[in-house]
Amino acid sequence: MKPYEIHIFCQKSEICSLIKKKLSADGYVVGCTNMIDAEKDFLENFDKKIDCIILDKDIRRDFREKVRDMFPELPIICLPSLDTEFVTNSGITYISEPLRLSELSDTINEILAKKVLDNKS
Numbered sequence: 001m002k003p004y005e006i007h008i009f010c011q012k013s014e015i016c017s018l019i020k021k022k023l024s025a026d027g028y029v030v031g032c033t034n035m036i037d038a039e040k041d042f043l044e045n046f047d048k049k050i051d052c053i054i055l056d057k058d059i060r061r062d063f064r065e066k067v068r069d070m071f072p073e074l075p076i077i078c079l080p081s082l083d084t085e086f087v088t089n090s091g092i093t094y095i096s097e098p099l100r101l102s103e104l105s106d107t108i109n110e111i112l113a114k115k116v117l118d119n120k121s
Helices: 013-025 061-070 101-120
Strands: 005-010 029-034 052-055 076-078 087-089 092-094
Touching (some): 052 101
């Protein structure tokens, strides 16, 4: 079975490195895009095959909406959202502050296990 591929969009490279280290240890293939370095038309040229997207809380709302529109079938996780409980809304899962890597890992495992079940149905 091929490993699941997760892509992180973030503003801070240290956040990406931390998450990437944990998720790679869990057996996932993890890519990261630092949005500070990304071009305006970056998404139009994004052609990676991915199974799940993680968005850092500092990502602009319009970019999050563009990602959701471009990948309507993919699970999307938004990292800590102040004043937001752990919620799934419109296919986006929000995780509350403070970020716990174990909670993120559990969330990804649940999302991808559900995806496997849905594909078997």
